[in-house]
Amino acid sequence: MDIQRVTTASQLTACAELAAALYKHESAEAMLAEFQSLPTTNSLFLARSASDAAGFIHLSLRQDYVEGTASSPVLYLEGIYVKEAYRFSGTASALLKAGESWGRSQGCKEMGSDTVLTNESGAAFHEKAGFTEVNRIICFAKRLDS
Numbered sequence: 001m002d003i004q005r006v007t008t009a010s011q012l013t014a015c016a017e018l019a020a021a022l023y024k025h026e027s028a029e030a031m032l033a034e035f036q037s038l039p040t041t042n043s044l045f046l047a048r049s050a051s052d053a054a055g056f057i058h059l060s061l062r063q064d065y066v067e068g069t070a071s072s073p074v075l076y077l078e079g080i081y082v083k084e085a086y087r088f089s090g091t092a093s094a095l096l097k098a099g100e101s102w103g104r105s106q107g108c109k110e111m112g113s114d115t116v117l118t119n120e121s122g123a124a125f126h127e128k129a130g131f132t133e134v135n136r137i138i139c140f141a142k143r144l145d146s
Contacts, residue, residue, distance in 0.1 A: 001054060001091050003098045006044035012036065014053035015044050022081035041073075045098045047082070047091045055082035057095040059103065066112035068134025075103030077113035080125075096129055 006012055016032035023031065035044065035058075047055040058078040066074040077099070082091045103111060113131060115122035123133075 001086075001089070001094055002048045003094050004046050004048065005098070005102070006046050006056075011046050012044070014048075015046055015056040015058075018053060018056045018081050018083070019058070019079065021083070022079055042078070043099070043102050045095055045102075047086070047095050049086065052083075054086040055080070055091050055095055057099050059099045061103070061106055061108065062112070066110070067114075068132070069110040069112055071109045073106065073108055075100065075106070075108040075111040077111065092125065093129070 004011060006015055012035050013028075013032060016035055017028045019031040019035070020026055020028040038044075041061040043059050045057045045059075046053060057080045060076045060078050061073040062076045063073050066076060077096075080092060080095060082095070100111065111131075113126060115126065117136065117138075127133075
């Protein structure tokens with residue numbers, strides 16, 4: 001598996017298509033537009049097999065407070081996705097390793113991430129990858145126009 005930092009339009013398009021599979025409520029076109037406007041404090045890496053885009057990781061550098069951390073900037077895992085055919089092959093680990101290396105090169109000493117409470121496979125991935133759960137929250141919203 002070849003892990004590449006995304007620098008070309010074709011790599012960005014491949015990441016957008018993978019992101020649309022991860023974020024089912026978003027289209028590949030919407031993800032491409034979002035990825036095209038990412039600030040330089042973000043980075044994308046693409047995992048490629050010989051003939052296929054297998055997965056991607058989206059990372060950011062957060063200067064604000066990140067739950068459970070005490071330093072700044074903090075490398076933040078915004079999203080990671082591996083196609084089903086490539087799961088349990090080390091692809092996610094390779095993407096994470098590439099991202100961690102980039103984060104260290106940006107001065108990060110810690111990494112944060114999150115997932116929703118009901119995402120058991122996401123929680124299992126984080127635990128296997130060496131993350132420690134630091135908090136659980138329930139978010140609320142209230143409409144003010146009614």
